[in-house]
Amino acid sequence: MKTIPVLKAWIGGLILGLLLSSQAIFATKAPKDEPVRIVSLDGTVSEILCDLGLQSHLIGVDVTSTYPESLQKLPKVGHNRTISAEGVISLKPTLVLTSVNAGTKPEVIEQIKSAGIAVITFQQEYSVAGTKKLIQDVANTCQVPSRAKPILKKLDADLAQVKKAINSPKVLFIYARGTGTMMVSGKGTQVDKMIELAGGVNATSSFENYKPLTAEALVTANPDVILLFDSGLESLGGAQGLAKVQGIAQTNAGKNGRIITMDGHLLTGFSPRLGKALQELTQKIAQKPKA
Template sequence: MLPPLLRKLGCLALSFLVIHADSAAQSLRIVSANGTLSEILAGIGLEKQLVGVDVTSTYPASLEKIPRIGHNRSIAAEGILSLNPDVVIYTDKSMLSPAVVKQLGSSGKKVVEFRHDYTREGTIRLIREAGAYFNAKPQAEKLVKTLESDLSKIKKPAAPKKLLFIYARGTGTLMVSGTGTSVDKMFELTGHKNAVQGFTEFKPLTAESLIAANPDVLVLFDSGLESLEGIDGLLKVPGVASTSAGRNRKIVTMDGQYLTGFGPRLGKAALELAQKVK
């Protein structure tokens, strides 16, 4: 056993290291190329360290004041470097191009990629890994605890409904979500099922496939329904009015990042979707 003095000195040294690590994280200039990571950093108390974010970084609303670096493949290394970050973070779902990642690394900037799976477990892992990287494990655990509490409130339906997600940007761009997407995974969390199962990712919407799928509920982003001029506009899309969802005007809308971000608000988003589908 160590003498009392040495034990005391050891504890003081450990305390210094912890304080120093926390201080270092708080002083970092961070650029986030992913809305979910931006939300996590805000949740663990590092919002003030964000000096640049991508356009999917919409929550909390205060992130709107932070300089934008672009969106997906349009993000250029020059714009990020102009913000003089200490670290650039993104996920494997961020679509930050390999060329930009290489250019950032070559410039001497720290570039960190996090893995992001669209599952309950994947979301919890992402929160914990971000918390560990930025020396904020206790704050990350608080986010996880809230997420798990919200998910536990979801009551799985005795008779699952068929949901169909339509991505819309006006009538000229209409896509439906197959399996494997974040929306599909969200449907699973609510206990309901995707109305289409024959393909993965997204494909163009056709009247024939829509009628064949015959969803009970149509799910869209708020912005998507607005681009179609509301429910009446959606019902004019060929095939929609012939579905159970169309006949019953059962349309659910939610904010895009909230519905598909799979971040700290995952439990709240899944619970809200479940309640809206009833």
């Protein structure tokens, strides 16, 4: 593995430090002549590393690391919420990167640290400003701060192309993994923030996080648009399968065929592709109902 010059500061035991928000300066060392070996436990962090030109240093990722496609070739250490420390440690990383929102259990992080592996956990706010800060924080951590500039410039250009929905359509997001696992998104979720940024209104904003989907809640919310992950709609058997779910047909979205889908990580990742994600979401929720 070829070591990128700016990361050679690791060689010879030089100190890598980063001041992250309220966190103290983090310092660690790597053995002499050993290239940096990174495991990422967060899909957005993985995407940022690739955009920074550091993919060659990634030796393992979690299953939410789906973009770019080349990440599929790397060893998977599991879903970030159910990762075992042993799987991460077995890859012999120099550095593990994750975010607070990834949900990796604190005891797993401590196990990794106790094995002598450096772990940096980033803060991530679900907003445009939060996305920009995360990109710069990852770049700073990897000692390539200037490489964030073109990424941020591209993000701004993409955001400038976003045309918000003008009539504030009510959007209901359903998280589905087959008919046995169906949840709706309340306030404070990534999807809630995306709907707001796209000019829509979350049809179920009277509660926090997620709640099980019920026919009564569907009818009461009466969304103009129903939004799912591509994989979620597929798990229900497509639009025809969703139409069979009790309460769907009684909503404006069901009556007008306003069922839309997006790639899960693109929709919820708040990654460097945030502008592209909002372009797609705004276009889809603004589409006119079928005649």
